[in-house]
Amino acid sequence: KKNSNVFDNLKFTKNVDVLKEVSKSNCRPKLVIGFAAETENLLENSLNKFKNKRCDWLFANLVSEKVGFGADDNKLIFFKKNYQENWPTLSKRKIAEKITQEIFQYFKKSA
Numbered sequence: 001k002k003n004s005n006v007f008d009n010l011k012f013t014k015n016v017d018v019l020k021e022v023s024k025s026n027c028r029p030k031l032v033i034g035f036a037a038e039t040e041n042l043l044e045n046s047l048n049k050f051k052n053k054r055c056d057w058l059f060a061n062l063v064s065e066k067v068g069f070g071a072d073d074n075k076l077i078f079f080k081k082n083y084q085e086n087w088p089t090l091s092k093r094k095i096a097e098k099i100t101q102e103i104f105q106y107f108k109k110s111a
Contacts, residue, residue, distance in 0.1 A: 023054040031106055036060040042077065050079045059099065078102070 019034045034055040036046040039062070046060030058079040074092055078085040087098065 017053070019053045019055055030110065031103070032056050033103075034058040037063045039063060046077060047079065047084075056080070057102075 019032070022028065023032050032055040034049065034053050034057070036049045036058055038045045038060060042060060042062045046058060049060070050058040060077045060079065061074050072091055073089050074095055075089045076087045076095060078087060087095070090098070
């Protein structure tokens, strides 16, 4: 009897990179924001994503079993064009409030 694996005939299809497609679209919104959850090399990997995806902003954080997932707090790096800000460790609620405030200020300035 042949020893077969259920994964032998598994075929993968590459997903569309939604963030990259939105960023280069003719119907591009005024502000395109990406999020990156990295398991290693946070600064290098997220900076590469920010450049390659061509979004306006990118919020990046390190995730593991002890950080990000299942925790009440998190720590982000906020990327804008020619700008990077390391946010301190904050509750996820405070992070959401800070992101919302950044978006509000962006649209307030452009109004």
